[in-house]
Amino acid sequence: MAANSKPKKKLGVLMWCTLVMGIGVIIFLILSAFGALRFWQAEKTPQGDTDLSFTAINLPFTHEADLVNSLPFLGSAAIDINNDGRDELFLGGGDTQADKIFEFRNGAFKPLPLTFAKDSVDATHGAATMDIDNDGDTDLFTARESGVWFHENKGGQFSSVKLPLNLAENTTPLSIGFGDINKDGLADMYVAGYIKIELVEGETIFSDNYGGYSYLFLNEGNGNWRDISKQAGIWRQHNTFLGLFADLDNDRDSDLIIAQDTGRVEMYSNNGDLTFTPIENPSEYSYPMGVAVGDYDNDGLVDLYFSNVGYTLPPAVLRGDLKKGDVFNPSYMLFHNDGDLKFSDTSEEMNAARYGFGWGTVMADMNLDGREDMLAAQNYARFPANDLLQNYPGKILQNYGDSFKPVEKTANAENRLFGIAPIVSDFNGDGWPDLVWANLDGESLAYLNDGGDRNFVKVRLPNQASSLGARVKVTTSNGLIQTKQFLTSQGLGSDQGRDLIFGFDQNATVLSVSIIFQTGDTQTIEAPANGSLITATAQ
Numbered sequence: 113m114a115a116n117s118k119p120k121k122k123l124g125v126l127m128w129c130t131l132v133m134g135i136g137v138i139i140f141l142i143l144s145a146f147g148a149l150r151f152w153q154a155e156k157t158p159q160g161d162t163d164l165s166f167t168a169i170n171l172p173f174t175h176e177a178d179l180v181n182s183l184p185f186l187g188s189a190a191i192d193i194n195n196d197g198r199d200e201l202f203l204g205g206g207d208t209q210a211d212k213i214f215e216f217r218n219g220a221f222k223p224l225p226l227t228f229a230k231d232s233v234d235a236t237h238g239a240a241t242m243d244i245d246n247d248g249d250t251d252l253f254t255a256r257e258s259g260v261w262f263h264e265n266k267g268g269q270f271s272s273v274k275l276p277l278n279l280a281e282n283t284t285p286l287s288i289g290f291g292d293i294n295k296d297g298l299a300d301m302y303v304a305g306y307i308k309i310e311l312v313e314g315e316t317i318f319s320d321n322y323g324g325y326s327y328l329f330l331n332e333g334n335g336n337w338r339d340i341s342k343q344a345g346i347w348r349q350h351n352t353f354l355g356l357f358a359d360l361d362n363d364r365d366s367d368l369i370i371a372q373d374t375g376r377v378e379m380y381s382n383n384g385d386l387t388f389t390p391i392e393n394p395s396e397y398s399y400p401m402g403v404a405v406g407d408y409d410n411d412g413l414v415d416l417y418f419s420n421v422g423y424t425l426p427p428a429v430l431r432g433d434l435k436k437g438d439v440f441n442p443s444y445m446l447f448h449n450d451g452d453l454k455f456s457d458t459s460e461e462m463n464a465a466r467y468g469f470g471w472g473t474v475m476a477d478m479n480l481d482g483r484e485d486m487l488a489a490q491n492y493a494r495f496p497a498n499d500l501l502q503n504y505p506g507k508i509l510q511n512y513g514d515s516f517k518p519v520e521k522t523a524n525a526e527n528r529l530f531g532i533a534p535i536v537s538d539f540n541g542d543g544w545p546d547l548v549w550a551n552l553d554g555e556s557l558a559y560l561n562d563g564g565d566r567n568f569v570k571v572r573l574p575n576q577a578s579s580l581g582a583r584v585k586v587t588t589s590n591g592l593i594q595t596k597q598f599l600t601s602q603g604l605g606s607d608q609g610r611d612l613i614f615g616f617d618q619n620a621t622v623l624s625v626s627i628i629f630q631t632g633d634t635q636t637i638e639a640p641a642n643g644s645l646i647t648a649t650a651q
Contacts, residue, residue, distance in 0.1 A: 172214075175206055178235070185238065185605050193249075203556060211236050239252065246297070246576050250265055250575045256285070287605040289357055299580060305327065306324045326341070353400070355601075357581065361452065364581065376393075405597065407449075419470025419489075424495075443460075461515075463517065469495075473489075480568050481617075483513065493530040506526075524559070534606075546560050579650065586622060624639070
């Protein structure tokens with residue numbers, strides 16, 4: 113017996129050594145995989161140099177989301193409820209939380225004692241503003257789990273009613289976009305729809321015939337909305353985040369841009385007869401969510417920026433039910449408008465492609481240097497709350513002319529919470545655009561722009577159908593020509609401040625401001641003073 117004990121001991125030692133080595137290999141593989149994931153997720157672009165600077169200010173709103181029984185969205189908007197020329201801030205509540213309005217007063221946002229009727233369990237996913245009845249007061253529309261609500265502004269107080277729009281039973285409205293598609297002076301409405309939470313089968317389904325329905329409603333006046341989705345040629349079933357209107361070819365009508373989940377970007381040219389024709393674009397299968405519109409290279413044509421799932425997860429996880437040969441793109445997309453309804457994706461060359469899990473996007477000249485910058489809310493509230501998946505700061509991408517670079521950290525406006533949309537407006541009235549990050553399931557963050565020594569003019573059009581699609585061109589003495597459009601619903605379920613702010617060097621002056629309305633009416637203001645507010649109304 114003693115003679116056999118030595119081999120058995122050797123065998124036991126060997127087994128333990130093998131086990132320890134196996135555990136070591138497993139740990140090594142896990143750490144290697146974690147390291148590879150972290151490398152994949154890492155932001156590749158360092159912060160740029162900037163003179164842009166913000167100061168954080170108090171905003172007492174914490175969104176309360178039910179991430180199990182509700183879709184992960186919240187509505188937000190800048191809205192001037194009392195016609196004093198300063199926007200208030202609307203933030204939608206979760207399923208059992210009230211919607212709130214805040215005014216900027218004494219260096220902070222203060223809640224106003226206003227109420228918005230809603231169902232007892234009814235999350236607010238989207239918001240848009242428009243003086244829909246042309247009475248001089250800006251009204252509010254909200255997209256909720258229960259449907260689309262109209263909140264009529266009656267002298268700074270709101271009367272709420274759910275619109276009888278007859279949406280499909282499987283559909284939750286997410287966002288609202290306005291455009292006057294037939295130039296009759298009435299704002300028409302695109303309602304983006306998503307499948308109801310209880311019917312969701314997965315979040316990576318690219319197949320057709322899955323999802324909610326979206327609608328185009330023609331405004332017939334007197335509170336009547338007619339569904340013309342099929343007639344217009346844009347009817348289909350697919351989960352959709354956002355649709356907004358912009359004049360893509362400067363022919364003075366409202367074209368349509370649609371960001372769809374698990375799909376492609378869809379764009380439609382307005383034929384002028386209540387029908388639309390698809391526009392080819394360079395998108396591949398992706399997750400386009402937010403839409404930003406602006407002329408980033410000052411060539412007189414608006415360009416488009418779309419958020420995407422980015423580099424939080426490897427593409428193999430995100431491809432879902434796509435076939436092997438289907439091209440998948442996780443990157444943000446920047447569509448340069450080449451003219452004649454032709455577009456090219458310049459995101460890589462402009463350093464606008466590789467970012468995190470994105471939501472609402474906005475174009476705005478934050479430092480008033482005469483170039484449109486881009487902002488994007490980031491992160492996903494349903495990701496596990498641990499260190500495996502990286503949280504990205506919401507992006508402020510400064511336009512340097514030949515490329516974009518992130519500056520949110522150096523500008524002191526970093527947001528690592530679950531951002532849904534940036535809200536941009538001159539809340540304190542100093543001419544410089546301020547910023548609010550509307551955050552899901554947490555506190556929203558507000559930042560005042562510290563300003564600088566650049567000059568500006570501000571152009572204000574009435575928030576009515578007559579202004580939709582209007583193009584404003586500002587020419588300055590240093591040879592810069594900037595063009596902006598009056599439109600709604602940039603971001604995601606959000607609406608931005610309506611004033612158009614044009615910045616330029618302090619040694620330059622404005623030669624002219626030209627406003628071209630969809631009706632063809634044109635107004636020109638010669639040599640307005642620096643820092644002036646220009647108001648205009650279509651005739």
